[in-house]
């Protein structure tokens with residue numbers, strides 16, 4: 001099944017749809033926490049503060065959308081309230097780990113320099129994915145007449161992607177291969193995640 005087919009199944013089942021929103025919320029929150037973990041305590045910029053706060057807001061916004069489907073469903077991020085819990089929780093950490101390893105080997109960065117470079121590339125790859133995933137989800141929501149909305153998230157993710165592209169261009173002095181490398185790393189993890197979701201939907 002492709003993403004659209006998976007989402008059609010999910011949205012047509014209240015319990016799965018609640019877990020899907022909760023899973024997205026958990027992943028957005030993991031993104032916000034990762035950004036906070038990367039930031040320099042003194043040199044943090046307005047751009048990073050804005051980015052972390054918007055990802056945290058996405059987590060909250062998605063959690064709030066849950067009440068439109070099932071009041072009180074999925075109160076926490078425990079595995080029983082998530083879709084494909086293992087792969088969903090593993091995705092961001094695995095991406096971060098793989099990109100950090102590659103950056104260390106290729107650039108010999110350490111400390112906050114490494115954290116900042118990893119923040120840019122990990123977030124870039126996620127934003128590319130978000131730019132694909134949220135519009136597909138939005139179309140499924142529209143075609144099924146759901147009142148769940150993700151429009152504001154889409155607008156903010158577009159802004160994040162633009163910003164990450166700009167900052168990567170500056171840090172890596174126009175070397176576009178780093179972005180491609182990040183996308184390739186993410187693609188592998190995304191396919192594993194999609195496969196897990198697909199299995200979940202069929203069971």
Ligand SMILES: [Fe+2]
Nearest residue numbers: 028054055058
């Ligand atoms: Fe987000």
Ligand SMILES: [Fe+2]
Nearest residue numbers: 127156157160
């Ligand atoms: Fe984002």
